[in-house]
Structure formats: structure tokens, C-alpha cells
Amino acid sequence: MIDFDEGTYSVITPSGAAHLLAKEYALLTFLHRHQGQTFTREHLLNKVWGMEYPSERTVDDHIYRLRKKLVSLPEFELQTVRGTGYRLTVHEPEGLRMRPSLRDPELQAAVDQLFQKYHLLGQGESMLTLAAQQEVLGIEVASFYSKYLHFLEGDLAYFVHDQITPVQDQLYWISLLYGIIVQPEEALQICEKVLQSGLLSPRHHREMYILNIIDMFAENGRFAEAEERLIETHRVVKEEELSGFHIPVATAELYLYILENRPDRITSKMEQIRLMLEDTPYLREMIRFHFVAGIWQYAQGLIQEAVSSVDQGMRVYYESKSTPHLLISLGQFMRYIDRNPRPAHEKEIRALRQKLSRIFADLNEKHQYDVLLDQAREKIMNFLASV
Known part of the structure; x- marks a missing residue:
């Protein structure tokens, strides 16, 4: 040992x-x-x-x-x-590690189920803690989750320098993280090219097609396409019984309605999501909901309420540790503020904008996104050029 x-x-x-x-x-x-x-x-x-x-x-x-x-x-x-x-x-010589649990299929199946449940609930901190102790506990993290945990941490460098993961999986993880960080116009261009490439696995293609792209359509002002895609999304989610998609899809709808400025639909959708989160408190989705609710409060001039929603979202983040969901939320909120100034609340808004910028700057300092983006784009383009 x-x-x-x-x-x-x-x-x-x-x-x-x-x-x-x-x-x-x-x-x-x-x-x-x-x-x-x-x-x-x-x-x-x-x-x-x-x-x-x-x-x-x-x-x-x-x-x-x-x-x-x-x-x-x-x-x-x-x-x-x-x-x-x-x-x-x-190299660990045979016999040094007395971990019979590694060869116990029943225990390993239970570990896989535990990771699946933590993943569904968005308990990223629990997943990371379990993975960090796998040697001591005598368990093995499944290949998917060993990759997913790097995505959960927002570790773009891992995927940019990865030489082992199959191309279809690398392309998915890199393009998602890249699309979260760059401006909406470029994010949508990359997403559409990746979907057209045919390189993604059926599972990843489905998720990008029915979920990830909706916010991108909305942020680029392509509201009709976002609504058309939502119709297709609801059909797929129902037919394939994708229960874990209900809340993120509802949150994507809520964000679309805010950008379209449709107060009647916003109110009912927010109440629907609140009830869904009471029934199934998925932490990743709670991060998104608090931030999107904060955007709507900002739109109504309720700046202190918006700040409170950001603080609630950050409290959930420290339990979920889902950096991609935080990055999406920060980017959307900062862009909304920049596009919709409110001169009557200038001082409060400046403080809110600085708060959001500081959180993003801390993530950037940790993960060096500004250094890695060019490398990530080059890798994506190389994958697409191979088709």
C-alpha cells in the first residue's frame, strides 16, 4: 500500500x-x-x-x-x-493490497448504484469524496464517472490534454465546457457543428440536441427555434421516460420566457419548478433555478432579492460542486445585466455585477480557462475535420 x-x-x-x-x-x-x-x-x-x-x-x-x-x-x-x-x-506487487472487495461484483454493483443516485441528486461533493477514498474503501469508480467527475469540477485542462478517452466522449465533454464559457454566438455555432458531425454517441447526441442547445437558441434571440426544440424535447422525454430531464427542461423554458419577457408564463413555470424541487431536490437544478429566479427578480427591479437568490445558489453549489451549472448561471446573469441596464439602481447593480464577476474570476484563476480556450477550440476543430 x-x-x-x-x-x-x-x-x-x-x-x-x-x-x-x-x-x-x-x-x-x-x-x-x-x-x-x-x-x-x-x-x-x-x-x-x-x-x-x-x-x-x-x-x-x-x-x-x-x-x-x-x-x-x-x-x-x-x-x-x-x-x-x-x-x-x-506498480503494486501482487498480494500487497488486501482488498477482496475489488473482486466482489455485488459490492461493486452497489457502488455503481450509489454513484448513479448521487449523480441524479446532484450531490457532487459526495461523489468526489467517495472517489477520493476509493483505494482505502476497496472500491473502483466506473469509467464514466471517473470522466464525469472532471467535468463536474469544470476541469477543461483534463479533457484538452486527455490522450485516452475515445474521441466521441472527448468531443462531447470539451464542447460542452467550451460552449459554457464562450459567448452565446460561438457556443451555438460549435454546438450545431458537433451535432451535425455524427461523432457523438447516441446518448450524448440526444442530450445536446434536446437540452443543451435550448439555452443557446434563446440567448441568440432565436426564440421560435427554441420553442420548436422544446416541443421535440417534451416528446422525447415522455416517450423515453427520462425523469431526470423534467426539471432542467422546465428551467430552460423558464429562462426562455424571461428572455421573451412573458410574465404570465414565467409565474406559472416558477411555481411548477418550485414544486418539482420540493418533491425531488436535485442540487444541480437548484443552482440553476436560484440564478434564473434571480435574473427574473433583476428584470423586475428587485435587486436585493436577486442578490439573495445568487447567495442561495452559491450555498447549493458548495454542496453540489457542479461547476458547469455555476458557469452557465454566472454567464447568463452577467449577460442579462449587460443587455438590460437599470439606471435607477446603478449602485446596487454594480455591486451585483462585481459579485458575479468575482466568482467567475476565481473559477478562471483555478482552471485557467482564458489560457485553455484556444487549445480547446483547436481540439474540437480537429475532431470535426476528421469526419
Whole structure:
């Protein structure tokens, strides 16, 4: 069994121990969490050094020193992938790990069901905690959820640098995150191209076609197309009994009605969603609902109520940890404020806009979206060009 001691920056294995410097320890633990994956120097700089702005040579130097310190620990194989970057392979001798649960199909099926339920309820923090403890608990996270958790965290860098996931899945995850961050015009262009490519799996194509694109149509002023797609969406959801889609579809309708300024429909739709969330309190959808409700309050000049809704949405986010839903909500709210100024409440609105901008800036600082967007677009275009 391999143990990491953050207090002493040490790694302990059955073969011995190695005592590292702080950044060597951070580099090793990051590679260990993502063992088997290849990372470029740039990606390692972003993830391990963050905002310190060292040179790529820094990564090479740390890899060199780390290899020297790990030479007595055969469990670790730190490899150079020519022309790409570095990869850590971990070898654990047979018999060292006494985890019979890993070979227990009944337990693993129960773990899969637990992840499915957490996913449905939007309990991202629960999923991340369980995944982080899988070695100790003797469980294995299914392949889909190991990818989904990176999406949940808004980890665009993971998908941009991923060399393992099949193209159809990479294209889906990258295009969703990319479309959430960029302006609505470009997001819709990308979404339509991806749907036309035929590269997505049937499941991902369906979700993008009947759900993700609705907000994009609405934000681009293509209201008639959004309403036509909603008719198709309701048909598919009913015929295929997609119960988990009811609240996100209703929220997409609510946002469309706000942009169309249809107060009669907004009131009834908000009440419908409130009742649905009381019955099935899905956290991801609660984030979206609080922010969209805040947009409607802003539209009515109820600025303090809008601020309160944002605060409620953030409280739910800290439990859900669904960064994509937060990013969508922030972008939509900031764009609505910019398009619909209210001079009578200028001071309050400036504070609200700064609050939203600060939340987005923190996410950008953490995930380096401004650095990664060009790489993400290039990867999407390369996938589409291969058709």
C-alpha cells in the first residue's frame, strides 16, 4: 500500500520511503491521482505551480530530481512520453493490497448504484469524496464517472490534454465546457457543428440536441427555434421516460420566457419548478433555478432579492460542486445585466455585477480557462475535420 504524508512531504511504500520537497511532493501526488495519464509540461505548470509562472524547464528539473529520489521505490515508474510530456505508472506487487472487495461484483454493483443516485441528486461533493477514498474503501469508480467527475469540477485542462478517452466522449465533454464559457454566438455555432458531425454517441447526441442547445437558441434571440426544440424535447422525454430531464427542461423554458419577457408564463413555470424541487431536490437544478429566479427578480427591479437568490445558489453549489451549472448561471446573469441596464439602481447593480464577476474570476484563476480556450477550440476543430 502507498501512503502520502503531507506533513513531512513523504511517500511511504512497502519498499521504503522518500522524503521530498514541497513542489516535488505536489507534483508526485498530482501524477499519482492521475496515474497512467500523460501530461504536457504546460498542464503540469498549471496544475502544480498555479499562478507562480515558472518556466517549462522547472518541470523538467523537478522530474529529474523526483526520479532520483524514487529510484529506491520500484512501485513508481516516472516515464517521459516523447514529444508530449510525462506519465506516472504505479506498480503494486501482487498480494500487497488486501482488498477482496475489488473482486466482489455485488459490492461493486452497489457502488455503481450509489454513484448513479448521487449523480441524479446532484450531490457532487459526495461523489468526489467517495472517489477520493476509493483505494482505502476497496472500491473502483466506473469509467464514466471517473470522466464525469472532471467535468463536474469544470476541469477543461483534463479533457484538452486527455490522450485516452475515445474521441466521441472527448468531443462531447470539451464542447460542452467550451460552449459554457464562450459567448452565446460561438457556443451555438460549435454546438450545431458537433451535432451535425455524427461523432457523438447516441446518448450524448440526444442530450445536446434536446437540452443543451435550448439555452443557446434563446440567448441568440432565436426564440421560435427554441420553442420548436422544446416541443421535440417534451416528446422525447415522455416517450423515453427520462425523469431526470423534467426539471432542467422546465428551467430552460423558464429562462426562455424571461428572455421573451412573458410574465404570465414565467409565474406559472416558477411555481411548477418550485414544486418539482420540493418533491425531488436535485442540487444541480437548484443552482440553476436560484440564478434564473434571480435574473427574473433583476428584470423586475428587485435587486436585493436577486442578490439573495445568487447567495442561495452559491450555498447549493458548495454542496453540489457542479461547476458547469455555476458557469452557465454566472454567464447568463452577467449577460442579462449587460443587455438590460437599470439606471435607477446603478449602485446596487454594480455591486451585483462585481459579485458575479468575482466568482467567475476565481473559477478562471483555478482552471485557467482564458489560457485553455484556444487549445480547446483547436481540439474540437480537429475532431470535426476528421469526419
